[in-house]
Amino acid sequence: MKFGGTSVGSVDRIQAVADRIAAAVRAGDRVVAVCSAMSGETNRLIALAHEVSARPLPREYDVLVATGEQASIALVAMALNDRGVAGRSFTGLQAAIRTDRAHTKARIVDIDPQPLRAALERGEVPVVAGFQGIDAEANTTTLGRGGSDLTAVAIAHALNADVCEIYTDVDGVYTCDPNVVPSARKIERISYEEMLELASLGAKVLQTRSVELAMKVDVPLHVRSSFDTSEGTWVTREVPEMEDILVSGIAYNNREAKISLIDVPDQPGIASSIFSTLADQNINVDMIIQNISIDGTTDMTFTVAETDLDAALDALRSIQSDVGWEHIETDREVAKLSVVGVGMRSHAGVAAKMFQTLAAVGINIQMISTSEIKISVVIERKYVELAARELHSAFGLDASA
Amino acid sequence: MKFGGTSVGSVDRIQAVADRIAAAVRAGDRVVAVCSAMSGETNRLIALAHEVSARPLPREYDVLVATGEQASIALVAMALNDRGVAGRSFTGLQAAIRTDRAHTKARIVDIDPQPLRAALERGEVPVVAGFQGIDAEANTTTLGRGGSDLTAVAIAHALNADVCEIYTDVDGVYTCDPNVVPSARKIERISYEEMLELASLGAKVLQTRSVELAMKVDVPLHVRSSFDTSEGTWVTREVPEMEDILVSGIAYNNREAKISLIDVPDQPGIASSIFSTLADQNINVDMIIQNISIDGTTDMTFTVAETDLDAALDALRSIQSDVGWEHIETDREVAKLSVVGVGMRSHAGVAAKMFQTLAAVGINIQMISTSEIKISVVIERKYVELAARELHSAFGLDASA
Numbered sequence: 102m103k104f105g106g107t108s109v110g111s112v113d114r115i116q117a118v119a120d121r122i123a124a125a126v127r128a129g130d131r132v133v134a135v136c137s138a139m140s141g142e143t144n145r146l147i148a149l150a151h152e153v154s155a156r157p158l159p160r161e162y163d164v165l166v167a168t169g170e171q172a173s174i175a176l177v178a179m180a181l182n183d184r185g186v187a188g189r190s191f192t193g194l195q196a197a198i199r200t201d202r203a204h205t206k207a208r209i210v211d212i213d214p215q216p217l218r219a220a221l222e223r224g225e226v227p228v229v230a231g232f233q234g235i236d237a238e239a240n241t242t243t244l245g246r247g248g249s250d251l252t253a254v255a256i257a258h259a260l261n262a263d264v265c266e267i268y269t270d271v272d273g274v275y276t277c278d279p280n281v282v283p284s285a286r287k288i289e290r291i292s293y294e295e296m297l298e299l300a301s302l303g304a305k306v307l308q309t310r311s312v313e314l315a316m317k318v319d320v321p322l323h324v325r326s327s328f329d330t331s332e333g334t335w336v337t338r339e340v341p342e343m344e345d346i347l348v349s350g351i352a353y354n355n356r357e358a359k360i361s362l363i364d365v366p367d368q369p370g371i372a373s374s375i376f377s378t379l380a381d382q383n384i385n386v387d388m389i390i391q392n393i394s395i396d397g398t399t400d401m402t403f404t405v406a407e408t409d410l411d412a413a414l415d416a417l418r419s420i421q422s423d424v425g426w427e428h429i430e431t432d433r434e435v436a437k438l439s440v441v442g443v444g445m446r447s448h449a450g451v452a453a454k455m456f457q458t459l460a461a462v463g464i465n466i467q468m469i470s471t472s473e474i475k476i477s478v479v480i481e482r483k484y485v486e487l488a489a490r491e492l493h494s495a496f497g498l499d500a501s502a
Numbered sequence: 503m504k505f506g507g508t509s510v511g512s513v514d515r516i517q518a519v520a521d522r523i524a525a526a527v528r529a530g531d532r533v534v535a536v537c538s539a540m541s542g543e544t545n546r547l548i549a550l551a552h553e554v555s556a557r558p559l560p561r562e563y564d565v566l567v568a569t570g571e572q573a574s575i576a577l578v579a580m581a582l583n584d585r586g587v588a589g590r591s592f593t594g595l596q597a598a599i600r601t602d603r604a605h606t607k608a609r610i611v612d613i614d615p616q617p618l619r620a621a622l623e624r625g626e627v628p629v630v631a632g633f634q635g636i637d638a639e640a641n642t643t644t645l646g647r648g649g650s651d652l653t654a655v656a657i658a659h660a661l662n663a664d665v666c667e668i669y670t671d672v673d674g675v676y677t678c679d680p681n682v683v684p685s686a687r688k689i690e691r692i693s694y695e696e697m698l699e700l701a702s703l704g705a706k707v708l709q710t711r712s713v714e715l716a717m718k719v720d721v722p723l724h725v726r727s728s729f730d731t732s733e734g735t736w737v738t739r740e741v742p743e744m745e746d747i748l749v750s751g752i753a754y755n756n757r758e759a760k761i762s763l764i765d766v767p768d769q770p771g772i773a774s775s776i777f778s779t780l781a782d783q784n785i786n787v788d789m790i791i792q793n794i795s796i797d798g799t800t801d802m803t804f805t806v807a808e809t810d811l812d813a814a815l816d817a818l819r820s821i822q823s824d825v826g827w828e829h830i831e832t833d834r835e836v837a838k839l840s841v842v843g844v845g846m847r848s849h850a851g852v853a854a855k856m857f858q859t860l861a862a863v864g865i866n867i868q869m870i871s872t873s874e875i876k877i878s879v880v881i882e883r884k885y886v887e888l889a890a891r892e893l894h895s896a897f898g899l900d901a902s903a
Contacts, residue, residue, distance in 0.1 A: 112553045146573065152513045154580040161583070164591050165576035168569035172547065175566035179555040182562070190565045194595070239596065417792065 102132055102233065103253035104149050107270045108327040109173045118327065119188075121268070122226060126186050133260065134188075135253040137173030138169025148416065165241045167193070170249070172228035177229045187225040192218065192260035192434050193233035193241065200234035200242045207234060207242035209251060212259040221260075229256060241380035247308030254303045254311050255405030258318040265320050268327035270305050273334035273377070274299065275467040276498040277351040281486045284499035286405055290331070290351055298475045299350045300440040312336065313371060339443055339494035347451060348442040358410040359418070360468065361402040366393035371424055373466070375417070382416045384409045388437065388470045388479060398427070402468060404479060407433055414466040435467065436485035439477040439491055452476050458495040464488055503533055504632065504654035507541035507672045509728040510574050513825070520581035520589075521726065522669070523627060527587050532622050534590075535629045536654040539570025547595055547734035564634070564644045571631035571650070579629045588626040591778060593619065594634035594642065599653065601635035601643045608635060608643035610652060610788065612658035622661075630657060633753040648709030655712050659719040670707050670883050672734035675700065677899040678752040678865065680888045687901035690733070692750050692845060693740040698770040699842040699876045700751045714791030739846055748852060749843040756837035756886050758788060759811040760868065761804040761818070765828030768795035772825055776818070783817045785810045789871045799828070803869060805880060805895070808834055818823065831849050836868065837886035840878040841893055865889055 102125065104118050118134075123303040137143075146166045150157040157165075176191035181188025196228035196329050197216050200207035220227045234242050239479050244251050250267060257265035273287040274296065279432025291299070300309050306324050315336065325333025343349075365371055372391070379386055405413050410433060416427065447449045455476055459466060464487070468479035480488060493499060503517050503526065519535075526533050538544075547567045551558040558566075575591035598614035632650025633739045635643050641828070645652050651668060658666035674688040675697065683857025692700075695719035701710050707725050714725050716737065726734025744750075766772055773792070780787055792802040806814050811834060820832065846852045853870075856877055860867060869880035881889060894900060 112550070115554055149573070149577065150580065152583050153516055156584075157580045158583045159578040161576040161589075161591055162581075163576075164593075165573050168572045171569045173563075176550065176554045178562040178565075179558045180552065182559045183555050184555075188562075190562055190566075235658070261771070285532040301788070334503050353834045383540075 102266045102268060103135040103249060103325060104268045106137040108268050110140035115176050115180055118177055119184055123184040123186045126226060131436050132226050133217055133256055134177060134226060135231045135249060135256060136170060136173040136228060137231050137249040138173055142169040145264040145410055145426045160240060162327060163204045163241050166243055167233040167241050170232050172286060174228045174230045174395055179391055181226055186367035188228050189220055189225045191227050193230055194235045194239060196229045200236055202363050206245040209234060209255045211473060212255055214259040215259060238384035247310060250311035251314060254314045254320050257320045265321050266323045266325060267307060268325060271306060272326035272331055273324050274306055277489050277493050281494045282490050282494040284493065288334045288349060290335045290337060290442050292343055294474055295441050295443055299352045309313055342442045346442060347448050348376050348440045350441050351489050351492050353436055353438040353485050353489055356407045357403060357404045357437050358407040359404050359435045361400060361430040362412060362426040363400050363430060364398040364427055365401050367399045373486045373491065374420060378416050378420050378491045379413055382412055383411045384413050388468055388477065390468050434482045435479050436482040437477055437479050438485055438488050439475050441475045442499055443474050445474055454495060455492060459488055460490050462491055464486060503665045503669060504650060505669045505728060506569050506705050507518065509669050511541035514653045516577050516581055519578055519580060520585055523582060524585040524587045527627060530867040533627050534657055535627060536632045536650060536657060537571060538632050538650040539574055542827040543570040557625060561641060564605050564642050567644055567723060567834060568642045570632040571633050575629045575631050582627060589629050590621055590825045592628050594631055595640060597630045597635045599635035601637055603637045603642055607646040610635060611869040612657045613656055615660040618661060626673055641793045648711060651709050651712035652715060652756050655715045655721050658721045667726060668708060669728035672707060673732055673803050675707060678890050678894050683891050683894045685900035689735045689750060691736045691738060693744055694846050696750045696842050696844055696873055697737045700753045709875040743846050745845045747843060748845040748849050749841045751842050752759040752890050752893050754837055754839040754886050754890055757808045758805045758836055758838050759808040760803060760805050760833040760836045760880060761814060762801060763827040764801050764831060767826055768798055771820060775825060779821050780814055781815050783813055791867055791869050807831050814815045835883045836880050837883040838874050838878055838880050839886055839889050841897065842876045843877050846875055855896060856893060859892050860889055863888060863892055874892050
């Protein structure tokens with residue numbers, strides 16, 4: 102049972118978490134809890150680090166921010182004991198969560214299940230600090246944002262748990278953002294692969310890294326609300342029934358910008374020099390489209406995060422004379438929209454239906470990119486909410502009224 | 503170099519601490535720093551524990567409050583690295599500070615000097631979390647209030663340090679409270695024994711437990727300001743020169759109350775039953791005076807903290823019929839005043855001079871108690887500041903104008 106920052110964000114919420122764990126124990130479950138820092142605490146600590154040092158030493162940064170989770174686990178363990186449940190806090194070190202040495206973004210190398218197993222055998226409920234581990238020299242490390250989910254998945258795997266429950270402030274993963282598509286409904290069950298493609302829907306709920314790890318080690322995730330006991334969304338390996346559902350969800354990202362390089366010489370090595378220049382500046386490129394060559398030149402279009410656009414243009418200008426395109430066109434007002442579903446693998450016509458639906462409401466498609474279980478398009482940003490609603494309805498995702 | 507809560511109480515103060523350590527390192531010193539939590543932080547964490555639980559589980563209480571020092575050491579280590587000094591934080595576990603299992607008030611059992619020594623040999627400045635250690639099962643423990651001083655003294659001993667510097671917000675130990683006796687001056691050098699007797703002067707600066715430990719292991723303490731570089735007060739073993747100073751300081755406690763049991767039967771076991779009753783209620787009794795017996799009864803007078811007076815009277819009433827004194831008299835308006843100095847051992851007349859000085863200003867002495875290096879009297883509370891000033895002057899403690 103993993104509880105995020107808002108789930109342990111106040112004394113009242115901590116009491117509610119303890120009630121929840123105690124109820125599970127009384128129902129016969131053997132439980133390990135994983136807790137994030139109280140909401141706001143990690144940001145407070147990070148701000149403190151930056152006030153003290155312009156470039157906080159990563160080793161010490163980790164020692165500092167790890168205190169947030171250490172406080173949470175102590176408070177939750179106290180509250181459990183008040184309920185007659187033998188809660189016992191475990192730091193990353195005590196839970197034997199071993200990582201590499203990459204401070205502030207460490208990767209879990211392995212978890213020795215022995216300390217947690219011994220606690221479970223004593224009838225205790227281990228309450229483990231998320232987000233933290235130790236390297237080979239017992240230095241404290243942290244896993245980066247969303248690391249508590251990773252901790253929970255890795256522990257579930259190490260203990261061969263039946264399920265890793267991710268408690269959060271929403272009650273599951275939705276077919277689309279309910280703020281934009283009022284008829285969006287909670288997804289009951291979804292595959293790891295779809296969940297990864299739906300990252301923009303799940304970002305608030307599940308970090309991509311934790312879904313990737315869950316997929317790799319095949320730990321079923323159950324994303325559910327810490328405020329009520331309703332079933333949430335199960336994220337599991339693909340099962341045949343999933344193919345009956347053509348599209349599982351619709352995701353979009355309206356913080357993208359589009360860059361087109363016009364009349365690029367069509368020679369080997371050109372694309373490489375463009376995209377390695379951007380990579381050197383830590384600029385992530387999303388969709389890339391290259392048209393066929395006409396008269397020895399081609400057009401190349403790609404999207405970057407809107408916030409990276411200016412840096413991308415600076416980087417590109419520095420190589421324009423070497424690469425020799427004719428001119429650059431940019432568009433800050435675009436959005437990427439994706440339909441996702443494992444059912445696409447066995448059903449034709451999803452792309453056609455998507456394009457027809459958009460055309461029917463007069464939305465022009467600027468770029469198209471497809472994968473086995475996803476079709477993404479780039480459209481003018483102002484149409485993205487309309488497009489999401491139309492596609493949601495067209496693919497039968499609307500909640501029955 | 504031990505820095506208390508106010509010394510690391512803000513980002514600016516942490517920078518100042520790092521400057522101070524860096525200067526010592528550049529001057530050629532090999533330094534281990536010990537830090538308390540930022541001022542206010544421990545109280546914040548304790549309040550949080552009590553909000554979550556009426557009786558916080560001691561093991562978890564320790565895990566929680568230990569985060570305060572863990573944050574401080576990370577911040578100080580960061581600031582040191584910004585100054586080109588290889589600061590490296592050490593939790594109680596990493597510094598191998600082993601304690602007993604008495605959570606919230608643990609005693610240091612031993613410190614393995616190896617981890618800190620290895621760091622020093624690598625040219626690093628270990629920055630150690632005060633107040634915390636681990637028990638035999640690697641559970642986090644805390645040493646109770648003032649525990650950071652204990653940590654510093656114990657580390658100084660383990661590493662055979664030349665001195666344990668206690669940095670604080672005052673510049674040393676004074677002959678009397680300067681707010682009451684404006685002519686009070688900083689004591690240059692004082693013995694452990696005197697420092698213990700002057701606890702009420704030093705309480706804000708040095709905890710009794712840390713002085714006791716320093717005395718036991720003979721670690722010289724240097725109590726000094728973290729705000730300037732002036733010499734503070736050295737607390738060391740007694741040296742012959744100290745005997746030249748008749749009185750080292752004058753301490754008082756104006757939060758005492760006096761209880762007199764009148765006409766107590768003078769029989770064996772009476773005193774024992776009275777004081778064990780009070781001890782059972784955790785009431786500390788300070789001075790005890792028993793007059794000689796007249797007609798088979800005696801009067802017994804003692805002092806308790808004023809805040810304990812009502813509880814003491816309740817406890818005494820419960821045994822009055824068994825013990826059988828005639829009646830009780832109480833006085834809430836008393837104070838205890840002490841003159842302290844190892845010079846008393848070899849010089850007669852200190853008591854006489856004290857009594858004469860008080861008599862000369864019309865102050866009546868209600869109780870007297872003496873030890874080898876201290877004379878204490880109980881007087882009416884309203885006279886205590888006057889008495890302190892008169893004695894300070896009479897014993898030649900006034901700063902030369």
